[in-house]
Amino acid sequence: MDKFIINGGNTLKGTIKIGGSKNAALALMPATLLASGKYQFDNIPDLRDISTMSKLLEMMGVDTEKHNQILSINTFRVNKFEAPYEQVKKMRASIYVLGPLVARYGYAKVSLPGGCAWGPRPVNLHIEGVRKLGAKIEIDQGYIVAKAKKLKGARITFDVSSVGATGNVMMAAVLAKGTSVIENAAIEPEIIALAEFLVKMGAQINGIGTTRLEIEGVDALHPVNEAMIPDRIEAGTFLVAAALTGGKIKIENCNPSHITSLLTKLEEAGSKLQIGTDWIKIQSPKIPKPVDVTTAVYPGFPTDMQAQWLSLMSVAKGSSVIIDTIYFDRFKHVPELIRLGANIELNRNTAMVKGVKQLKAAKVMSTDLRASASLVLAGLVAKGKTEVLRVYHLDRGYERLEKKLQSLGAKIRRVSGKEY
Numbered sequence: 001m002d003k004f005i006i007n008g009g010n011t012l013k014g015t016i017k018i019g020g021s022k023n024a025a026l027a028l029m030p031a032t033l034l035a036s037g038k039y040q041f042d043n044i045p046d047l048r049d050i051s052t053m054s055k056l057l058e059m060m061g062v063d064t065e066k067h068n069q070i071l072s073i074n075t076f077r078v079n080k081f082e083a084p085y086e087q088v089k090k091m092r093a094s095i096y097v098l099g100p101l102v103a104r105y106g107y108a109k110v111s112l113p114g115g116c117a118w119g120p121r122p123v124n125l126h127i128e129g130v131r132k133l134g135a136k137i138e139i140d141q142g143y144i145v146a147k148a149k150k151l152k153g154a155r156i157t158f159d160v161s162s163v164g165a166t167g168n169v170m171m172a173a174v175l176a177k178g179t180s181v182i183e184n185a186a187i188e189p190e191i192i193a194l195a196e197f198l199v200k201m202g203a204q205i206n207g208i209g210t211t212r213l214e215i216e217g218v219d220a221l222h223p224v225n226e227a228m229i230p231d232r233i234e235a236g237t238f239l240v241a242a243a244l245t246g247g248k249i250k251i252e253n254c255n256p257s258h259i260t261s262l263l264t265k266l267e268e269a270g271s272k273l274q275i276g277t278d279w280i281k282i283q284s285p286k287i288p289k290p291v292d293v294t295t296a297v298y299p300g301f302p303t304d305m306q307a308q309w310l311s312l313m314s315v316a317k318g319s320s321v322i323i324d325t326i327y328f329d330r331f332k333h334v335p336e337l338i339r340l341g342a343n344i345e346l347n348r349n350t351a352m353v354k355g356v357k358q359l360k361a362a363k364v365m366s367t368d369l370r371a372s373a374s375l376v377l378a379g380l381v382a383k384g385k386t387e388v389l390r391v392y393h394l395d396r397g398y399e400r401l402e403k404k405l406q407s408l409g410a411k412i413r414r415v416s417g418k419e420y
């Protein structure tokens with residue numbers, strides 16, 4: 001298992017390009033199961049989650065080929081409608097194949113994902129949504145087995161706003177007979193990207209970008225090409241990295257309108273921002289001001305940025321409170337940040353942070369994707385040599401993170417598992 005070694009203390013300076021959105025790609029790739037033929041996706045990042053999804057589709061008979069940022073997919077020979085446990089346990093987003101498979105082929109067998117590193121993550125809304133559309137669903141030996149001759153339009157009201165369940169049910173409803181209404185639908189940019197992709201394929205969806213989607217089922221869809229939207233969490237992570245190090249950077253190929261809540265918080269923390277249509281310049285003070293954050297569904301502050309914000313607040317001049325309302329247990333980074341000298345008190349889903357003058361290097365352990373990002377960021381300002389172990393978590397969702405940080409002046413290097 002690779003690790004990162006970081007010598008803290010360098011101010012980030014320079015320009016980097018943001019890659020395509022992991023979470024949009026993970027939704028659009030399974031959507032190709034909805035119509036046979038050839039697709040081409042541009043701006044696909046080089047990430048482990050993307051190859052995991054490609055592998056899963058290949059197991060179903062799909063051909064995939066990736067050249068740089070272009071991913072070609074051919075769904076002509078789909079002949080297996082199963083997502084085995086071995087794949088799903090690597091990546092929960094594998095459950096996205098459920099809706100498309102049952103809608104197009106009338107059968108899907110998808111392993112239940114189980115919990116994740118920081119706690120339970122149910123998929124009841126995915127199952128109930130597809131069931132409402134007329135699929136017969138049984139849970140058999142840890143698998144969701146869904147059958148339907150033809151799905152039928154229905155009204156689905158989600159108890160909580162869920163990105164994944166909205167995507168899955170929307171993909172199922174586009175080929176159902178009649179009208180479906182999804183109430184309390186997620187409005188995250190990745191869901192809008194999926195809806196727009198489906199419309200390009202011939203789907204009829206009204207209310208895109210609102211919490212009420214009205215979908216008129218069609219008989220068939222057709223393959224199209226698409227470019228991924230920029231990854232808003234990668235963009236946010238680099239902005240927070242700049243804020244932590246008192247840096248001055250420009251991020252390009254991003255969509256500032258997707259991260260307005262984060263930009264507001266960065267300004268409150270003392271950073272100066274210049275915002276273009278697809279770029280952001282940030283100039284940050286040496287010490288950030290304390291700023292409270294409560295995560296919320298889009299356009300609120302993203303839970304995927306909570307861990308990084310906690311690192312920033314660890315060195316702020318004063319105290320702040322960070323609350324995660326989406327994932328109550330998503331705080332596995334806290335004990336590791338404390339090992340780096342942070343002063344954080346955790347009470348259920350509320351972290352009370354007292355900023356310290358200086359974090360100090362230590363060996364820390366990655367536990368999940370965003371927690372790992374927060375440790376790398378903390379390492380950038382910790383005094384001495386920080387080692388972040390198990391960086392494979394980071395490779396799931398950050399493209400060449402160490403290379404991009406190096407280009408901004410950070411002293412970070414990867415040590416391959418074979419070397420130590």
Ligand code: UD1
Pocket residue numbers: 023024026093120121122123124125126127160161162163164165186190303304326327
């Ligand atoms: C997606 C993102 C993830 C992000 C999360 C919240 C992908 C691949 N992942 O995950 O990075 O952190 O959105 O923005 O896009 N819930 C249920 N039942 C369900 C499904 C969800 O109770 O069937 C709850 C969850 O426990 C959570 C909330 O709904 O409290 C939101 O989760 P959801 O939006 O579904 O997250 P994901 O789609 O899994």
